[in-house]
Amino acid sequence: xxxxxxxxxxxxxxxxxxxxxxGTGVVVGIGDDVAVLRTSPDMFFLATxxxxxxxxxxxxxxxxxxxxxxxxxxxxxxxxxxxxGVPRYVLVSLGLPDDIEVEYVDxxxxxxxxxxARFGAEIVGGNMAxxxxxxxxxxxxxxxxxxxxxxxxxxxxxxxxxxxxxxLGDSAAGLALLxxxxxxxxxxxxxxxKESHLTPTPRVxxxxxxxxxxxxxxxxxxxxxxASDLGHICERSEVGAIIRAGEIPISEAMRSVAKTxxxxxxSWALFGGEDYELLFTVPAKKVEELVxxxxxxxxxxxxxxxxxxxxxxxxxxxxxxxxxxxxxxxGWDHFSPRG
Amino acid sequence: xxxxxxxxxxxxxxxxxxxxxxGTGVVVGIGDDVAVLRTSPDMFFLATxxxxxxxxxxxxxxxxxxxxxxxxxxxxxxxxxxxxGVPRYVLVSLGLPDDIEVEYVDxxxxxxxxxxARFGAEIVGGNMAxxxxxxxxxxxxxxxxxxxxxxxxxxxxxxxxxxxxxxLGDSAAGLALLxxxxxxxxxxxxxxxKESHLTPTPRVxxxxxxxxxxxxxxxxxxxxxxASDLGHICERSEVGAIIRAGEIPISEAMRSVAKTxxxxxxSWALFGGEDYELLFTVPAKKVEELVxxxxxxxxxxxxxxxxxxxxxxxxxxxxxxxxxxxxxxxGWDHFSPRG
Numbered sequence: 001x002x003x004x005x006x007x008x009x010x011x012x013x014x015x016x017x018x019x020x021x022x023g024t025g026v027v028v029g030i031g032d033d034v035a036v037l038r039t040s041p042d043m044f045f046l047a048t049x050x051x052x053x054x055x056x057x058x059x060x061x062x063x064x065x066x067x068x069x070x071x072x073x074x075x076x077x078x079x080x081x082x083x084x085g086v087p088r089y090v091l092v093s094l095g096l097p098d099d100i101e102v103e104y105v106d107x108x109x110x111x112x113x114x115x116x117a118r119f120g121a122e123i124v125g126g127n128m129a130x131x132x133x134x135x136x137x138x139x140x141x142x143x144x145x146x147x148x149x150x151x152x153x154x155x156x157x158x159x160x161x162x163x164x165x166x167x168l169g170d171s172a173a174g175l176a177l178l179x180x181x182x183x184x185x186x187x188x189x190x191x192x193x194k195e196s197h198l199t200p201t202p203r204v205x206x207x208x209x210x211x212x213x214x215x216x217x218x219x220x221x222x223x224x225x226x227a228s229d230l231g232h233i234c235e236r237s238e239v240g241a242i243i244r245a246g247e248i249p250i251s252e253a254m255r256s257v258a259k260t261x262x263x264x265x266x267s268w269a270l271f272g273g274e275d276y277e278l279l280f281t282v283p284a285k286k287v288e289e290l291v292x293x294x295x296x297x298x299x300x301x302x303x304x305x306x307x308x309x310x311x312x313x314x315x316x317x318x319x320x321x322x323x324x325x326x327x328x329x330x331g332w333d334h335f336s337p338r339g
Numbered sequence: 340x341x342x343x344x345x346x347x348x349x350x351x352x353x354x355x356x357x358x359x360x361x362g363t364g365v366v367v368g369i370g371d372d373v374a375v376l377r378t379s380p381d382m383f384f385l386a387t388x389x390x391x392x393x394x395x396x397x398x399x400x401x402x403x404x405x406x407x408x409x410x411x412x413x414x415x416x417x418x419x420x421x422x423x424g425v426p427r428y429v430l431v432s433l434g435l436p437d438d439i440e441v442e443y444v445d446x447x448x449x450x451x452x453x454x455x456a457r458f459g460a461e462i463v464g465g466n467m468a469x470x471x472x473x474x475x476x477x478x479x480x481x482x483x484x485x486x487x488x489x490x491x492x493x494x495x496x497x498x499x500x501x502x503x504x505x506x507l508g509d510s511a512a513g514l515a516l517l518x519x520x521x522x523x524x525x526x527x528x529x530x531x532x533k534e535s536h537l538t539p540t541p542r543v544x545x546x547x548x549x550x551x552x553x554x555x556x557x558x559x560x561x562x563x564x565x566a567s568d569l570g571h572i573c574e575r576s577e578v579g580a581i582i583r584a585g586e587i588p589i590s591e592a593m594r595s596v597a598k599t600x601x602x603x604x605x606s607w608a609l610f611g612g613e614d615y616e617l618l619f620t621v622p623a624k625k626v627e628e629l630v631x632x633x634x635x636x637x638x639x640x641x642x643x644x645x646x647x648x649x650x651x652x653x654x655x656x657x658x659x660x661x662x663x664x665x666x667x668x669x670g671w672d673h674f675s676p677r678g
Contacts, residue, residue, distance in 0.1 A: 001440060001441040002440060003435055006441055012465075018448060022463065026461065033466075035464035047479070099341065100341070102353065113359070122361060125386060126354075126369060132392070133393075136475055138388070138390060
């Protein structure tokens with residue numbers, strides 16, 4: 001049995017089942033993006049890590065070391081953001097081939113440090129090792145959250161509305177441009193989506209506003225794609241969902257790039273992944289106030305894109321023709337062929 | 340300027356200088372093996388990570404996944420042990436080539452989980468990604484220590500005696516056998532040293548006994564080699580040291596393998612590295628009681644191998660001919676050619 005037969009989620013679930021029952025200090029253990037630990041009476045401690053490998057995750061000639069540093073930090077910051085947490089401390093493990101110049105490492109750390117500092121976190125440790133096979137960047141981020149403010153994937157209730165911050169699919173459009181080359185898009189639009197892919201903005205401030213509002217019932221960051229990450233919320237919350245295709249926020253830049261590349265913008269928005277926007281659920285009567293707070297405190301738009309329904313109804317998409325169709329969770333799974 | 344020109348320590352020092360001054364919550368930041376964080380009033384939080392890459396650190400055909408898991412956990416446990424800390428939580432980042440079988444991952448996690456559990460720690464999180472270039476295992480270990488018991492590299496005083504747990508050089512002898520093939524050593528001796536290299540025993544219990552005794556003034560684990568790691572203590576404590584070659588504990592197994600391979604056992608003991616024994620300094624009047632406690636509570640021997648002297652006297656070796664010679668710190672530096 002090869003790991004590619006199981007996929008990343010299957011493999012993690014298999015590993016989880018093989019581990020002993022977590023101790024009493026573990027509030028959320030393996031299987032979530034973030035471990036939640038009870039290390040002091042009034043705060044939960046958060047720990048997450050994410051590895052970026054040259055080849056599968058990035059190509060050295062297409063991302064500068066500064067961008068790579070920012071991106072590696074952002075991906076982890078986004079995981080803490082999705083719990084409504086405050087990022088605090090960063091540890092960095094690097095694998096470096098011998099032919100790397102010192103200036104490459106300087107710029108990588110500059111990106112890591114700046115991105116962390118933007119959100120109040122600092123680099124406190126790390127190690128470096130010689131790599132015989134490309135650059136490896138593994139970032140561990142530690143943070144904290146008040147127990148009564150923490151948001152999980154579980155907690156969504158039938159009748160809650162489903163919201164996302166920002167726009168979706170920009171990162172996928174940027175990746176497509178980076179992979180296939182420019183070709184026809186306006187330079188401004190191309191730059192916007194490429195930037196979204198290379199240096200996504202983690203929604204740390206937005207996550208805090210959402211958590212402090214006490215209005216949301218569940219939250220996740222969009223790393224695998226809307227369909228896949230919504231699937232995680234539905235699974236953990238034991239609910240279903242209806243997403244209205246026409247309501248999904250899509251940027252002008254992404255729509256224009258999609259047109260140029262003759263790609264369906266909706267499929268990027270649903271399955272593209274790596275947008276690092278927040279997906280969250282809110283009881284209908286609290287939506288207006290929460291959206292207004294977000295806009296006021298962070299200037300970030302949030303859009304209602306659907307509704308939580310019973311588990312029996314499954315997860316479906318109300319498409320642009322007005323038909324309800326099953327929404328497959330085929331986001332990007334690291335060990336399966338891309339959809 | 341290539342990273343191989345600076346070496347790992349030079350590169351880390353360069354990175355450290357480029358970072359902003361650590362915040363007030365950071366007791367020990369980048370440059371040490373372990374970050375020490377003030378997250379609650381009565382406990383320091385400890386965080387360390389260590390990346391293991393196929394090729395530079397291990398060869399897939401020479402170490403089983405179970406052994407690799409144990410080793411990856413042990414290396415991190417050893418860092419917490421060196422501060423007198425208690426290991427608590429493990430996060431694991433894996434990079435896995437597509438041709439890896441699920442059973443390989445099972446066995447890797449079995450090794451990680453068992454080694455962690457032996458010392459009271461548990462796996463709470465992790466992520467897995469496809470690797471196009473070999474297996475990558477990056478372990479982050481979180482722990483804690485009482486502020487008044489914590490031991491650092493700084494703190495050694497002139498006149499303190501220098502002690503080590505266990506025997507030195509076994510791991511280097513094991514590595515030599517693994518690299519060159521068996522050839523003549525007795526199977527028992529060969530197995531002992533190979534085991535020392537593949538699955539070293541982190542001295543977590545010994546570190547706690549030493550810390551709780553309040554007898555030691557400084558401590559480090561022997562990952563880079565006695566000469567190099569002693570150099571870290573001397574640098575941070577602003578002292579010098581004299582090591583007596585004839586007192587360095589060397590196992591019968593290592594001595595026999597050295598004879599077979601026609602290698603100098605002393606050079607393995609001084610420069611070999613990866614023994615993961617503890618090196619610590621103790622005022623002379625407290626040595627006897629501390630060595631006895633260690634023996635009683637952990638059954639592990641500790642040996643006096645030298646003495647802390649003034650910084651002006653430098654770091655020297657009293658060799659087997661009775662001559663005092665400079666002791667170069669040429670332990671294994673990940674970016675420099677091995678000595």
